Amino acid sequence: MDTHNNMTLSYSAPKSVCYKGICQHVMRNDNEEACYGHQYCQCPHCSLWLCLEHLNQHQQEDIQNRFHAMNDRLNQIQQNIEILTIEPLRVKCYNILDKWKQKQIESINEFHRLKLNEFDMIYAQVASELQNMKEKRSDELKKYLPTLTTKQKSVHPHELELLDTKLNEIQQEIDTFSRETLIDILHDQIKSDDTIKITKEKTEFEKHHPLLFSVDYLNKMQLIRQIHLKKDARSIASSAEHILIRQSRPAKLVLYDREKLLKDFIIDITLDGAVEDLCWSSYLFAFLVLHSKALFSLSPETLKLIRIHEVKADEGHFWSLTTNDTDVFISTNRGFLIQRFSLPSWRLIKQWNREDILDPKDASVNCIRSNESSLIAAIISKDGTWHCDTFDFNMKQMRRGSALDEANATHDCNSELFSLSNNNQWLFLNRHKDSMWLITNDTDEKCDKEQCLAGCIMGDKYLVLSNHSPPRLEIFQL
Known part of the structure; x- marks a missing residue:
């Protein structure tokens, strides 16, 4: 260092230069001697400045270590491929669907029970109305039987017209009780297929191997x-x-x-x-x-x-x-x-x-x-x-x-x-x-x-x- 006119001059060597010029190889054990060989190059693996002999040694040891590690990893991935299965997904999704099914069954059974009770009350009401109609109309018809059996020659046409009207009226009531829609079940369309969705994520294989078309592909x-x-x-x-x-x-x-x-x-x-x-x-x-x-x-x-x-x-x-x-x-x-x-x-x-x-x-x-x-x-x-x-x-x-x-x-x-x-x-x-x-x-x-x-x-x-x-x-x- 030199000073002149209150100005300080300094010089910094590049970080990659070692002024001692001696190999920086670190001894692995007490039996190994220190190396005093001249530096040849900086090792790309450990960044030390080494002589040519130790540079080659470091290179070989590192490559061997990495090779063994890579070989172990390759074997592990090969084993992973062989044992790879998506069967747990089937088990998981089946369990989800089975639980959903059971829940729906329980819900439907409860709803079915409530609607059966509601139907039984309505049915009892209609059955009571039918019984009342039968009794009332049967009594009315009995009143007309003597007229038709004993007074065939003296019956007035007006009486026959009244009887005809009464019979039509009774037949209408019979038809009403005979309709299939007298009691009916009305329901919306069941949409159980819309209440549960099955999804699938794209795999990496599918992402990288899609069946995609282009105009150029179609033309050729x-x-x-x-x-x-x-x-x-x-x-x-x-x-x-x-x-x-x-x-x-x-x-x-x-x-x-x-x-x-x-x-x-x-x-x-x-x-x-x-x-x-x-x-x-x-x-x-x-x-x-x-x-x-x-x-x-x-x-x-x-x-x-x-x-x-x-x-x-x-x-x-x-x-x-x-x-x-x-x-x-x-x-x-x-x-x-x-x-x-x-x-x-x-x-x-x-x-x-x-x-x-x-x-x-x-x-x-x-x-x-x-x-x-x-x-x-x-x-x-x-x-x-x-x-x-x-x-x-x-x-x-x-x-x-x-x-x-x-x-x-x-x-x-x-x-x-x-x-x-x-x-x-x-x-x-x-x-x-x-x-x-x-x-x-x-x-x-x-x-x-x-x-x-x-x-x-x-x-x-x-x-x-x-x-x-x-x-x-x-x-x-x-």
Whole structure:
């Protein structure tokens, strides 16, 4: 250090420099000699300045220690994978459901007991009224017996008229007591399915391996098979194993697997109108065939159309349908716009009219489709453009889609819509414009593919598209 003119000058060496220049290796035991070798480099593991020999020694020891620790961890994780099970979740959820069931049973039993007591009181009251009526009317009828048995020739017509009036009056009372609705049980629809929800969190594997589509992916999909058709397929539905298509002129249903034609048959339905839509119900393990005036089920095993009489088109006609587990949604062209039915009873749960669903700027609903979490509808605006709106299962709008391209001049519902995945991705096909759109939660993007009439996803493995010029099915690998 040097001082001059009241100014102090100092010099600090870099922290990484050791002026002694001697290896800083720390002796591990008393038998090890101190190292006086020259410093070569700073050890990246312990940050000491070491000679070359001890630097290599530190490196080797650290790597070995870390290697052994990593090997132990790898073995532990491998063991964790082997013993990993989600069975405790089953036990936990079963216990929760069993407790809920028992609670509901106890509640229902108590409510049932109260209502039985209430019914017994009402029944006793009606039984007393019936007994009084019997006694009173029997006494009245006995008074008329002598007149009818001893005075047949001298009875006055007026007396017969009075008797006829009395008999009519008594018969009305008898009819009243004979009605099935004299005592009845009125109750709201039971909604036990809506009072308990089963949820599932996304796993890390699912987060990192989602089945997501993009316009670029759809444009470059690998075509693995074509099935040539005699007529255009205007509707398609599929299970994991079968493809059902609808053709017109003549109206036919045709069933395929991925390789070949299995069966085709004329639609023998003695109703005015036509088949409008198809879908697959995994709950029923059958196709649903929507006629404009009725609904049918079609088993891929029996190939028999069975009419579902509980579902009727009271006014207007049916237009489109979709399923979600035990729910079936059907759209109509007038009256109640969408109806929701419950399987397997086909009980009507709820129905919505135009004001519940459509914006004042909208004209009509065409195709409806659903996935595990939502329902989507292709809607024509009054300005003639399409947009696809997303709803929850109570038909509350979650997203209003952007304007797509135009419908035809008559605004008829010449379009198709179907789900690509449970990640709220859909394909919308505008037959009038030969266009295809990828619909997501955030964007609506146009694809390059053209001339598509209908489509569906087959078992999360294949995309099936109906094309024309020439008529054919195209099967793409996902």
